[in-house]
Each structure stands twice: as C-alpha cells, then as structure tokens.
Amino acid sequence: MSITSVTFILFLLVTVVLYYLIPGKYRWLVLLASSMFFYMMSGVSNGIYILITALSTFGSAIFMQKIADSQKLYFKENKESLTREDKAKIKKKNNSKRKTLLILTLILNFGILCVFKYSHFALEQFNNAISLFGAQPIEDTMKFIIPLGISFYTFQSMGYLADVYWNKISAEKNFLRLLLFVSFFPQITQGPISSFEQLGKELFDVHEFSYKNYSWGIQRMMWGFFKKMVIADTLSPWVYDVFENYAQYSGITTLIGAFMYSVLIYADFSGYMDIVCGFCEVLGIKLTENFDRPYFSKSIAEYWRRWHISLGVWFKAYIYYPIAVSGWNKKLGKFSQKKLGKTFGKTVPASVALVVVWLTTGLWHGASMAYVAWGGVNGLFIILSLWLEPLYDKCKSKLKIRENATWFRAFQTIRTFILVTFIKVLPEVGTLSEGFGLWKNIFTSKIIPDSWQTLLPFIDNIYDDHSLRTINVVIFGTMLIFITSMIQRKQPIRQFLGKFPLIVKIAVFLVMFFLIVYFGIPASGNAGGFMYAQF
Amino acid sequence: MRNFKRAIAVTLVCVLCAGIIFTGIAEFYFSNSYYYYQDSETRKNFAGKIDFLICGSSHGLRAFSPEILDKELGCFSYNISGALMTMQGRYTLFEKEIERNPVETVVIEVSFNALSRNRTKEGAEGDLYILARLDNMAERLQYFLSAMKLSEYDRVLYDTTNRGIQCIEWMFDRRKQVDTTITKGYNRPQGTLDCTTSADSYGKNFHRTKFSETVDDYNTGYLNRIIDICKEKNVRLIFVVTPIASRYESQHSNTDTVMAKVREMAANAGAEFYDFNLLKGKDDIFPADTAYYDDSHLSESGAETFNREFARVISAAKNGENTDEMFYSSYLDAQQYYNCIK
Amino acid sequence: MEELLEILEEINPDIDYETATALIDGKMLDSFSIVSLVTEISDAFDIEISPKYLVPENFNSVQAMMKMIETIQDEE
Numbered sequence: 001m002s003i004t005s006v007t008f009i010l011f012l013l014v015t016v017v018l019y020y021l022i023p024g025k026y027r028w029l030v031l032l033a034s035s036m037f038f039y040m041m042s043g044v045s046n047g048i049y050i051l052i053t054a055l056s057t058f059g060s061a062i063f064m065q066k067i068a069d070s071q072k073l074y075f076k077e078n079k080e081s082l083t084r085e086d087k088a089k090i091k092k093k094n095n096s097k098r099k100t101l102l103i104l105t106l107i108l109n110f111g112i113l114c115v116f117k118y119s120h121f122a123l124e125q126f127n128n129a130i131s132l133f134g135a136q137p138i139e140d141t142m143k144f145i146i147p148l149g150i151s152f153y154t155f156q157s158m159g160y161l162a163d164v165y166w167n168k169i170s171a172e173k174n175f176l177r178l179l180l181f182v183s184f185f186p187q188i189t190q191g192p193i194s195s196f197e198q199l200g201k202e203l204f205d206v207h208e209f210s211y212k213n214y215s216w217g218i219q220r221m222m223w224g225f226f227k228k229m230v231i232a233d234t235l236s237p238w239v240y241d242v243f244e245n246y247a248q249y250s251g252i253t254t255l256i257g258a259f260m261y262s263v264l265i266y267a268d269f270s271g272y273m274d275i276v277c278g279f280c281e282v283l284g285i286k287l288t289e290n291f292d293r294p295y296f297s298k299s300i301a302e303y304w305r306r307w308h309i310s311l312g313v314w315f316k317a318y319i320y321y322p323i324a325v326s327g328w329n330k331k332l333g334k335f336s337q338k339k340l341g342k343t344f345g346k347t348v349p350a351s352v353a354l355v356v357v358w359l360t361t362g363l364w365h366g367a368s369m370a371y372v373a374w375g376g377v378n379g380l381f382i383i384l385s386l387w388l389e390p391l392y393d394k395c396k397s398k399l400k401i402r403e404n405a406t407w408f409r410a411f412q413t414i415r416t417f418i419l420v421t422f423i424k425v426l427p428e429v430g431t432l433s434e435g436f437g438l439w440k441n442i443f444t445s446k447i448i449p450d451s452w453q454t455l456l457p458f459i460d461n462i463y464d465d466h467s468l469r470t471i472n473v474v475i476f477g478t479m480l481i482f483i484t485s486m487i488q489r490k491q492p493i494r495q496f497l498g499k500f501p502l503i504v505k506i507a508v509f510l511v512m513f514f515l516i517v518y519f520g521i522p523a524s525g526n527a528g529g530f531m532y533a534q535f
Numbered sequence: 536m537r538n539f540k541r542a543i544a545v546t547l548v549c550v551l552c553a554g555i556i557f558t559g560i561a562e563f564y565f566s567n568s569y570y571y572y573q574d575s576e577t578r579k580n581f582a583g584k585i586d587f588l589i590c591g592s593s594h595g596l597r598a599f600s601p602e603i604l605d606k607e608l609g610c611f612s613y614n615i616s617g618a619l620m621t622m623q624g625r626y627t628l629f630e631k632e633i634e635r636n637p638v639e640t641v642v643i644e645v646s647f648n649a650l651s652r653n654r655t656k657e658g659a660e661g662d663l664y665i666l667a668r669l670d671n672m673a674e675r676l677q678y679f680l681s682a683m684k685l686s687e688y689d690r691v692l693y694d695t696t697n698r699g700i701q702c703i704e705w706m707f708d709r710r711k712q713v714d715t716t717i718t719k720g721y722n723r724p725q726g727t728l729d730c731t732t733s734a735d736s737y738g739k740n741f742h743r744t745k746f747s748e749t750v751d752d753y754n755t756g757y758l759n760r761i762i763d764i765c766k767e768k769n770v771r772l773i774f775v776v777t778p779i780a781s782r783y784e785s786q787h788s789n790t791d792t793v794m795a796k797v798r799e800m801a802a803n804a805g806a807e808f809y810d811f812n813l814l815k816g817k818d819d820i821f822p823a824d825t826a827y828y829d830d831s832h833l834s835e836s837g838a839e840t841f842n843r844e845f846a847r848v849i850s851a852a853k854n855g856e857n858t859d860e861m862f863y864s865s866y867l868d869a870q871q872y873y874n875c876i877k
Numbered sequence: 878m879e880e881l882l883e884i885l886e887e888i889n890p891d892i893d894y895e896t897a898t899a900l901i902d903g904k905m906l907d908s909f910s911i912v913s914l915v916t917e918i919s920d921a922f923d924i925e926i927s928p929k930y931l932v933p934e935n936f937n938s939v940q941a942m943m944k945m946i947e948t949i950q951d952e953e
Contacts, residue, residue: 007686517689
C-alpha cells in the first residue's frame, strides 16, 4: 500500500476510529490487527519471515529471562550457603547458556536478512574473487522478494533481544505484545527504529484523545505529504535523469542535480517520517525522531547525529559500544599504546569500532561495494576529525577564531552541507565508478549550457506554463523547508502556528491541501499518465 | 468529550471549506466547453435530430467525420466515440443519445483490443473524459460512483482541479475552441506519421507477437446491452473495424482469431460487419505514408478517404449489392497484398 | 574516588571533575575519551561494565560514576 494512496488514507482513518472506539486497555490490539492487515497487503507469503523473527525473539528472550530469574531466586534463597566462587561458577554457566541463545537467534535472524538482502552481492564478490583464479563465474538465478521492512524489524527485534540479554529490560511475557512491537505498521517500512523500553511504553499505555495531539498530528502529516509528494516526487525523475545522463550534461547541471538529490532525499525521508509520526501523534503515541535539521550540522560527525538518528542510536548502542569496550579490543588498545605511544594508542579501540560501524552502516544502506565505500568514506571523515581535533583546536586558537562566531558557524554549516551532498551522491548513481564519474563531470565537463533548457535538461518543455509552475513550487517548497527549519531552532512549527487564530491555520491547511492535490498527486504517479493529454 | 467534539467541528469546517473550493474549481471545468469532448450542450441541442450514431473508442474518434458522412449519406450523424473510452462509457453515452434521438443506424467501432481491454490495467483516463461529457452533476456523480475505483479518487480530484484551473485561465486568454456543432464528435488529429517500413524490418517483425485473446466480461457485457437496445429499437446495426497501419498489424499472428470473436458477436446480433483492414487495395486507398496519425489511428487525410469508402460500402449494402467481393476473407489473405514497404 | 579522579585526570586534565555534572550531555568528554574511560574503570575496579550501564546518566559526573561502580560491585 503506497503511503500516498487513497486506500492507505482510508486504512489510517479506519484504524484511528477503531482505536478510540475500543476501550483503553485493548487499544493496542487494534494496532496489532492493523499491522497484521497492513503486512498481509504486501504479500502473504512473506509474512512467514516476520513471524519467524517475532517467535524466535520472543522465545529466546523468555528463556533468557527464566534463566536470569531462577538464578536470582536461587542466590536469594541460598544467600548463606553459597561462596563467591560458587556464585561465579553458576553465573558463568548461566551466562554462557544465555549467550548461546543470543548467538543462535542472532544468526537465525541476521541470516535471514543477509540471504534476502546480500545474496546477489555475496555471489558477485565471490565471482570477482574466483575470476582472479580464472574460474568461471556462477550464474545468478536467485529471485527473492524481500519481505517488507526486514531491515527495520530485524534490527529492532535484535535490539530488544540484546537489551534482555544485558538485563536492561525484562522479557515481554505476552507474545502478541511483542509481535506488535516487531510489526507496528507506521514504522515497519522506513523506521524509526525504536527500543522496546521506549516504544513499548508508548504502544501499551492508554492514551486519551486530545485535541492538541489530533491537531498537531494532522498538521505534521500534511507537512509530510507536502514534502513527499510536492517536493520529493517532483524532484525524483529530474534527479534520476541527471544520474543516468550526466555524461551529456554540463558540470553545473550535474552539480544542480547533486544538490537536488540532497533536497530530494531529505524531503522524501523526513516527509515519510512526518506522516508516520504525525499519525502516531493522533493516536497519542510518540515515535522517536529521525531528523533534527541535519543540513544545519557543522561537521560530518554532527550530521550523523542529526540524520536518521534512530539508526545511529541503534548502531551506537548495539555495535559501537559493545565492540569498543569488548575484551579483545581492550587488549588491542593496550598493545597499541605500547607500540604507538599513549595518545595515538588510546584512539585505536574506538577507531576499530568506528570502522566496523561505518562499513556495516554502508552495507545496511545498500548491497554493493559503492555503499560499503560510502560508509567507509563517512567513517574516515569521522575518525579523522576525531584524531585531528586537538590540531584543529590549536589552529583555531592561533588564528583567534571564536567557536561561536556567526560567520564561522555559517562557514562550517555550508562546508558540511557541500561535503555531505558530494558523499551522499556517490553510491546513488549506480556503480562506484559511475559515482566517481559524476563527481568528475561536475569539475571537468566541457559542455556549457546556453539556455535555460540546456541548463536544466531534465525538465521537459521548460518554457511551458506547467513546467514553470512546477519549478516554482519546488523552489517555494525548498525555501519553506529552510524557513521552517530556521523557526524550529527556537520552537516547534506547530507551536509557532498555534499563536495565530484558527482561521489562519485553516487557511494554511487549505493552501497546503491544494498544493498537494495540484502538484503532489501528478508527481506521485497517482494521476497516471495522460496519453491523450495533448487533446 | 469536549476535545473530541472540537476535533470533529474543526475537521468538518476544513472539509467543508476544501469542498467548496474544489467544487468551485470543478464548476469552471464542467460548465464550460473548452475541451473538444465537452459536447453535452451541443448534443442536447441536437436532440431529436440525430438519425445516425457512431459509437467507438479512439479509433472511431479519429476515423468518423459526421461532416463528410452527412454529405455522402444524406443523414444527420453524430460521433460519440472517445479516447480510451471504456465499454461502460460507450454504453452510458449511447443509451442517452438513442433515447432522445430518432436513430436509424448505429455504427459500433471495434478494434483488436475492444474485447480484451482491461479496465483495471488501463486505468481511469477514459472514464475521466466521460465525466465531462455528461449533462449535470447528478449524472456525473452517478457515473463516478459506478465507474471509478476507490484508489482512483485522488486522480479524479486532481484531473478535475487541473482542468478547472485550465478553464479559468482560458477564460482570460481567448482560446480557439473546437466548434462541436460542426465537428459533431470528430476530433481531427494534428500531424501524420509515415508508417512505411523497410523490407528488412518488415521481415524481422512479421508475426513476432500476438494481440491479447482475452475476452473480458466487462466489455462483452456492455456491448451486449448496446446490441440489445439496437435490436429493441430495430436499428440498422453495423460493426466496423477502422484501418490500422499494415506494418503494425502484420507484427501480430493472431488477428484473425481475435477478430473472429467480434465477428461472432456481430453475427449473433444480426449486424453487418466490415473490417476495413481487409479492404481490397487497402494500402493503395490508405497510403502508408499519409493516411495515419500513428500506427493504429487514421490521420486527417486518411479519415477523409475512410469516410467516403465507408459511405460507399454501406450504401452498396443497403442497395442489396454483395459487399463481400470488396474485402479479403482473412488477415492471412490480406497480408499477402500489404504494400507498406519503402 | 581517588582512583577514579586519577583516571579522569589522565584522560582529560582540563576539566574540573569535582563540580562538573554534564560530562556527557555537555560534550565535555568525546567518544574516544568515553571508550578509554570505560576500559580504564573496568580494569581499575575489576568489574565488567555491561552495555546496560552505558547511558549518559551514569557518566555525567564523578558521583554518578562512583554510584554506578558501586552498583556493579554489589551485583557481583
């Protein structure tokens, strides 16, 4: 079900109505039913995988909890008779049991994920490797339909399992509740990835209907639809035109394409988030945020704390820290401090962890070397900036640059935005070499545009009324995003709007709705083509 | 509860305001006749005069010119064909016109995909045009509810709004309107496509594909209803297949099979059947380089010729002449005489 | 307490640990420092700091860190 379709809106409406009709305690069952329905609409055969994940996660967690609980009880009952050594031995045995459960469940679920997402990639790499020895490449005849949301729900479920393993939370005893956590439909397709501690509370608490939640939620959804349909869906064919044909376009056109991509991906992804978060707000459920005006970041490291926040949080909690403070890494750290000196040696454990995080982040985003390289580039920038921080600080104090000076912050922001745009675009063009080709074309293309049409060749019939209007609305939309971001530095937009009388808000709503109908519906493909439009 | 009531109240106000705005815009669209297919006023004014009705899809829209037919046959004809017209659309307009006119002859244009066309796959475009051809909001609402799927509602909203705004703009910018009192439903295409081909290309593509042989109940259902009304009114019923480019037709190996089903329907209805692709000397009469607008539609000059040929054939039939001699008996036969290679 | 202060001074001598209450939230300690800190603490106090303790509240001040260390030691 496309999120911008009439059927989806109707589905949301039915869900909301049922949600508030059913008495508080059972409302989460409505959410579960909706989520199951939503998932089925994406193909019943795929539903088996999410059930496997839910069941294995549920079962493992329950067993782990049982072991932990019975250990606690045993220690309590036998407080007097057990020595320290006895306790340590029992703990060790139980921990290893729990660890085995954890590892088996991780292998099962990540295994399923890898088979679906990375089989082609793995075969490609395998073929590349064996071709070095002159062997014939194996033909790729695998045809998989990737289960909906598998990247997201797998990560979310395994996070829950790790939290239970670390005794951060206790296992959920009701399978249906865990199933809802795994399959909650607003976040299953694109996140945000939540922890059980956070989301569980929101899902199972009773929320009374509140006008503010309703109003703010709907406003947020409208904004999301505007960003996704009017801006993102309009830019999409233009950007992909540039990605395919940059070799025939001028450098400036290609550069425009790259910046359009930055706007596109932000409008698309954050628009989607606004729709799902806004909808959950109507239900009184608070989803974690994924974006915090990321293009206003002053460094790559900061950017990744403000873009796709929930993914970063997940990687930090479940990959970065466990690796950074693990036993073998500790040893490595001590070893490097001996060999490479204290200052440098100290950075090794964290750097190793960062490398792992960024390579896997790259791989998570896409099953190709281009994405792995992209992840690596991001990681490199972050590690380098951490290593060079003392050096930067020295330079800044020598040049007497004030950290908080407006011009300096502006410089950092613009520099970061440009850097982020270039890095982001690299794996999106196609192969890694195509990505580099695009970069090269920006700086070395000999083609000079001589008219608006050749400057913007990805727009058909640029002098048409329709094209001009579309360009205007995209520019307007982008400026609107910028302006709202500036307002958001001080307060939420809806609070800002709240200061105006109701009639202003209704007018804003009507304008947005009109723009979404007039520009958004055709752009999102829901209008179909018009074969006979020229009539 | 107060929260809830407030939410409902504000929502209703918003929906109402939006409704007023969009209805206003739609009114500009429906109440004007800037678009060639907005001919409901014209047809209303001709009510009681039409004795010759042509009913088809885009092939019919481009082929039948009532201006010429009226001169050739001495009738008062009207062409209610439409682009991408669905069978439901055809039936809806047909039923209305035959009720209010003394129709003596009905021509049903059928093509290779008349029976196989799938409404779900083809989408709403054809039905969107019908909405604008109906007389009033009540009829439009009825057609909208019966023909449009839920998932297409946003498309209808967009299309109506888009055209409404266009109409508002055209009010201030004098546009050359099509005079539907003269064209009477015919829409002349802009341009011609040279549909000749090379011997190499012709050979390579010959019989390399097939037309869909599906017979969709939706299509036969409405077609049969049209036939039933014709029988009831005792009109002369004529099935016609308009010419398509020979280089295009020859790519398909199963045209005979597909058209056989239509022939069968015509035979069961006691109707005449003329397939102008089988017309002897077709490629001399409709030269491949000038007679077509695209591979399956006639150009303006092609249509001119076609109307005269068509008039000739049905007049001969009316006079009791044997028209079978004018046509080949099958596509397999006719293909031997195709002359579209340059 | 002494031992902990020693470790902290080594990692970043510029901070006044007696009064600081936002070491993490105020970004006074960077990622490298936090990782070193965790490793040094677990060595010095012979404890295993499970990831469940790796939350800002436990590291924002010396007092919070001591409390965390004591809690872990009690568990063992």
